[in-house]
Amino acid sequence: MAEGKIRRPRAETPKGFRDYFGAEVTERKAMLDAIAGVYHRYGFEALETSAVETVEALGKFLPDVDRPNEGVFAWQDEDEAWMALRYDLTAPLARVAAQYRNDLPSPYRRYAMGPVWRNEKPGPGRFRQFYQCDADTVGTGSVAADAEICAMLSDALEVVGIPRGDYVVKVNNRKVLNGVMEVAGVLDPSDATRFEAERGIVLRAIDKIDRLGDAGVRALLGEGRKDESGDFTKGAGLSSEQAEVVMGFVSAKRDSGAETVARLRELVGASALGAEGVNELETIAALLDAQGYGPDRIVLDPGVVRGLGYYTGPVFEAELTFEILDEKGRKRQFGSVAGGGRYDDLVKRFTGQAVPATGVSIGVDRLLAALQAKGRVAADTTGPVVVTVMDRDRMADYMSMVADLRNAGIRAEVYLGNPKNFGNQLKYADKRQSPVAVIQGSDEAARGVVVLKDLILGAKIAENATLEEWKDRPAQVETPRGDLVATVRKMLGQ
Amino acid sequence: MAEGKIRRPRAETPKGFRDYFGAEVTERKAMLDAIAGVYHRYGFEALETSAVETVEALGKFLPDVDRPNEGVFAWQDEDEAWMALRYDLTAPLARVAAQYRNDLPSPYRRYAMGPVWRNEKPGPGRFRQFYQCDADTVGTGSVAADAEICAMLSDALEVVGIPRGDYVVKVNNRKVLNGVMEVAGVLDPSDATRFEAERGIVLRAIDKIDRLGDAGVRALLGEGRKDESGDFTKGAGLSSEQAEVVMGFVSAKRDSGAETVARLRELVGASALGAEGVNELETIAALLDAQGYGPDRIVLDPGVVRGLGYYTGPVFEAELTFEILDEKGRKRQFGSVAGGGRYDDLVKRFTGQAVPATGVSIGVDRLLAALQAKGRVAADTTGPVVVTVMDRDRMADYMSMVADLRNAGIRAEVYLGNPKNFGNQLKYADKRQSPVAVIQGSDEAARGVVVLKDLILGAKIAENATLEEWKDRPAQVETPRGDLVATVRKMLGQ
Numbered sequence: 006m007a008e009g010k011i012r013r014p015r016a017e018t019p020k021g022f023r024d025y026f027g028a029e030v031t032e033r034k035a036m037l038d039a040i041a042g043v044y045h046r047y048g049f050e051a052l053e054t055s056a057v058e059t060v061e062a063l064g065k066f067l068p069d070v071d072r073p074n075e076g077v078f079a080w081q082d083e084d085e086a087w088m089a090l091r092y093d094l095t096a097p098l099a100r101v102a103a104q105y106r107n108d109l110p111s112p113y114r115r116y117a118m119g120p121v122w123r124n125e126k127p128g129p130g131r132f133r134q135f136y137q138c139d140a141d142t143v144g145t146g147s148v149a150a151d152a153e154i155c156a157m158l159s160d161a162l163e164v165v166g167i168p169r170g171d172y173v174v175k176v177n178n179r180k181v182l183n184g185v186m187e188v189a190g191v192l193d194p195s196d197a198t199r200f201e202a203e204r205g206i207v208l209r210a211i212d213k214i215d216r217l218g219d220a221g222v223r224a225l226l227g228e229g230r231k232d233e234s235g236d237f238t239k240g241a242g243l244s245s246e247q248a249e250v251v252m253g254f255v256s257a258k259r260d261s262g263a264e265t266v267a268r269l270r271e272l273v274g275a276s277a278l279g280a281e282g283v284n285e286l287e288t289i290a291a292l293l294d295a296q297g298y299g300p301d302r303i304v305l306d307p308g309v310v311r312g313l314g315y316y317t318g319p320v321f322e323a324e325l326t327f328e329i330l331d332e333k334g335r336k337r338q339f340g341s342v343a344g345g346g347r348y349d350d351l352v353k354r355f356t357g358q359a360v361p362a363t364g365v366s367i368g369v370d371r372l373l374a375a376l377q378a379k380g381r382v383a384a385d386t387t388g389p390v391v392v393t394v395m396d397r398d399r400m401a402d403y404m405s406m407v408a409d410l411r412n413a414g415i416r417a418e419v420y421l422g423n424p425k426n427f428g429n430q431l432k433y434a435d436k437r438q439s440p441v442a443v444i445q446g447s448d449e450a451a452r453g454v455v456v457l458k459d460l461i462l463g464a465k466i467a468e469n470a471t472l473e474e475w476k477d478r479p480a481q482v483e484t485p486r487g488d489l490v491a492t493v494r495k496m497l498g499q
Numbered sequence: 500m501a502e503g504k505i506r507r508p509r510a511e512t513p514k515g516f517r518d519y520f521g522a523e524v525t526e527r528k529a530m531l532d533a534i535a536g537v538y539h540r541y542g543f544e545a546l547e548t549s550a551v552e553t554v555e556a557l558g559k560f561l562p563d564v565d566r567p568n569e570g571v572f573a574w575q576d577e578d579e580a581w582m583a584l585r586y587d588l589t590a591p592l593a594r595v596a597a598q599y600r601n602d603l604p605s606p607y608r609r610y611a612m613g614p615v616w617r618n619e620k621p622g623p624g625r626f627r628q629f630y631q632c633d634a635d636t637v638g639t640g641s642v643a644a645d646a647e648i649c650a651m652l653s654d655a656l657e658v659v660g661i662p663r664g665d666y667v668v669k670v671n672n673r674k675v676l677n678g679v680m681e682v683a684g685v686l687d688p689s690d691a692t693r694f695e696a697e698r699g700i701v702l703r704a705i706d707k708i709d710r711l712g713d714a715g716v717r718a719l720l721g722e723g724r725k726d727e728s729g730d731f732t733k734g735a736g737l738s739s740e741q742a743e744v745v746m747g748f749v750s751a752k753r754d755s756g757a758e759t760v761a762r763l764r765e766l767v768g769a770s771a772l773g774a775e776g777v778n779e780l781e782t783i784a785a786l787l788d789a790q791g792y793g794p795d796r797i798v799l800d801p802g803v804v805r806g807l808g809y810y811t812g813p814v815f816e817a818e819l820t821f822e823i824l825d826e827k828g829r830k831r832q833f834g835s836v837a838g839g840g841r842y843d844d845l846v847k848r849f850t851g852q853a854v855p856a857t858g859v860s861i862g863v864d865r866l867l868a869a870l871q872a873k874g875r876v877a878a879d880t881t882g883p884v885v886v887t888v889m890d891r892d893r894m895a896d897y898m899s900m901v902a903d904l905r906n907a908g909i910r911a912e913v914y915l916g917n918p919k920n921f922g923n924q925l926k927y928a929d930k931r932q933s934p935v936a937v938i939q940g941s942d943e944a945a946r947g948v949v950v951l952k953d954l955i956l957g958a959k960i961a962e963n964a965t966l967e968e969w970k971d972r973p974a975q976v977e978t979p980r981g982d983l984v985a986t987v988r989k990m991l992g993q
Contacts, residue, residue, distance in 0.1 A: 013848065013849055013850075013851060014553075014555040014556050014558065014848060014849055015553070015555065015556065015849070016556065016594050016595075016597035016598040016849040016850070017553070017556070017594075017598060018548075018549070018594075018598065019549070019551050019552060019553055019576075019582055020576070022549035022551055023549065024546065024547070024548050024549070024595055024599075025545075025546070025547040025548075026544065026545070026546055027544040027545055027546075029547075030545035030546065030547045031545050034545075045910060046905050046908065046909075046910050046911075047883075047905060047910075047911075047912060048882075048883035048885075048910060048911060048912030048931070050520065050521040051519075051520070051521055051524035051525050051528075052518065052519070052520055052521075052524065053518070053519040053523075053524045054512075054518045054519075055512070055513070055516035055517065055518070055614075055627075055628045056550060056584075056614065056616070056628060057513050057516055057572070057616070057627070057628065058513060059508075059509070059511070059513055061508040061509065062508050062509065062510065062511070064508065078551070078574060078582075079574065080572060080573065080574040082513075082514070088513055088572075090550075100510050100511075100512075101510075101518055103510035104510035104511060104512065105518075110927055110930045110931055111916060111927070112915045112916050114912065120549075120550065122550070122551070133549075133551070134549045134550060134551065142915060144916065145915040145916055147894075147915050149894050149898060149913065149915055150915050152898070153898070153913075153915075156902070160905075291895055292894060292895050292898050294895075295895035295896070295898055295899045295902075296898050296899055296901075296902035297899075297902060354507065354508060355507055355508055355509070355510040356507075356510070357507060388542075389541075389542035400641075400643050400786060401785055401786050401788075401789035402789070404643060404646070404647070404786050404789055404790050405789045405790055405791075407790075408650070408789075408790035408791060411540050411541060411654075414540065415540075416539060416540050416541075416542060417540075417541075417542060418541060418542030418608065419643065419647075421606045421636060421639040421641050421643055421644050421647075422605055422606050422638065422639055433604055433605070436604045437542070437604055
């Protein structure tokens, strides 16, 4: 075949996706395993649904409400039905809770971890496939369930290596916000749909307060806001008096939970819904206190609302409070790594019957980045012991050495490339972050010994050294073939 | 809203997919973790590519060659380019090996585990999403790499709980088969494309010998075969003399590896390619022997060819040799749980340069089913300790108990459903496979004690018992609240 005429496929990761190598995989796995251990200890059961759901079952609950139809990867199956990749782990849970409602324990505590897919414009650090790690309790309206989720989130952050004091779990309640909206005149208790669009804008405006600041949020509560690029976002159209009421809510946090509760009681005034929300917050704080989760870990903070439209009661968010340097070298707080809340209507979509639920989702990639920033990742990046090949004909001897090492539990491999150039073998061992190289030429073989080279000491110089120079360096020992395993073990400090 | 008018979404797992609950998830995970440990010890590095690839990069290498275009789930992205879910882990590896060829170590040993998707007709036990667990070495033509994969596969089976003697790894070589085809006159060394279709039919016929038997394979080598449903499959059109040569190959296995090699040497006659294949098999056997992998674990078996068209050299298959009962109650061997081989041309598709590679894929679901059949799954299915709720107003006390248990590392939960009906709480604990229930009514609270109920003993009777009957059963102790953790620990045998 004439090679020149062949149109070769491009070897490219699809746009917006990425590949994870070695420690990138194992570090994330170690973190997820630790979190799963906490979820399990709290009595949550694993659930793994498939990546594919019917578009009908998924519904339109993407956070980015401006483009609800474009958010998923979808296709038609052989029956013309639309299928899609899941965009989160909550929608599949709602489907499962409805489908198996007669078989599952109730309440049903479940955790799930795995990739989700969003058909969104990729950006720096923003990928179309990413991991989520969720825990939810379905089938109870008790705020004890919300309190438990907050406590568990706190434990999960600590178990992966975020020390107490470096994070805070903030708790708020949508009912309180709705009570405040009632006071502000953008919620009519007798007609839930009235002002719905305005409330959505208010919600998303408050959710952006960290990025937009007070003035930006006020603009969005009023007529609207023009961003730096000149794009105009329509506001909720509140009067400045109405906006004042909402902004009072956002800044209602006081030094203690009791004071915050008292302030919120003032703000919700005569709103029955608002009063209910304040009572729930008070109960959550009391339940957490009884379990030993004080304000050093979990605090009431009315500034947290979460952007998702489907939350109906308590909402929570975990923020990391230590500073990192952003891409422009400026100090800033790390920010949110997890969030969740109560969503009482998602299962009802399927069954028509109210099934209250609450849960949390940990942003796996952000939390992992935080652990890396703190130097807290646990994965061992040490490479394998490399058995080099001096005599091509004695491959069986080298493989016998590597088998001895592996059988002793030592990570090891034989060099499988072209053995002609010994320098390439050393470069390979270096690239593999190998701690020890094993060498046996014909001379050593005749004497029944092997040479062991400490590569952690020698790595830098080795790259351009000849075999003889390299063997002369001090970090090298000769040992009988029969002592190979014991000597390597000693060099590895095992 | 008038509920009757709402068209509710159906709560259904999409056709051909399934959900995995609790131990179904954790048992598989434990198995994959154990296998990953072996792969890691052999020096293999984790790789996780995304679920999505360009259709162009995936190519058409599905095992089901009869419907190459229908095998994947595909859609067009915003640039009209076709994207698809990966159908195996080998095609993404070939893409990665080409894309990062300047950065990866060479040879590159990598392992990968995760779901793959096939757009095929679902059937009993046949799903459109399933797990694979692969290990491959890219960038070496040395059969030492093939031998290593076989040894590693053997270790992987043993580490998950398949004892030696209950499995065998069979090794063969496509070059030997091609040498035999040359002798039979269906391979022309000077024109590789001549008789290509015939050879494909021969390959797939031999691959089905376990199911079709000798006669069925002979029919497919000749004119063709009508199956039970009356469907006719066209044969390779070989004469009976030609078919005899091929069948001689399939049954060339002898009592020892050396005898099998000798028999194969006879069969390939003057074919240079065939002789090369026989020499490779001989080398593999010698290398395995040097590592201590004798015929009790790994054997040469010319009956194994593997159906995939892209293999170019050694092929291997792990079979479980113990018997199970099939769906009709008949005894049969469990059969194949893993397979692989050398594929030297998959990376070349992208780069034009030859990059030899070899690897294995473990059929995760089949292997897990085998472990379950052998009673070898490790996952702990014990449920959590359940703290029951006697007084709704004292939820804080119950949550404090559950926090004490969890902080001591004991899996525990508080009952979060409606506490009114105590029987429901016991049913819940039963459904959760809870080992111990904690009870504290107002009387016990006043006395500063809790009642602990051993549910492993009591589960059966508890379902219809009243609280008083239930508390009277012997498997029950009263303990001071301060001794809760210690007493529970004792009851759990910790």
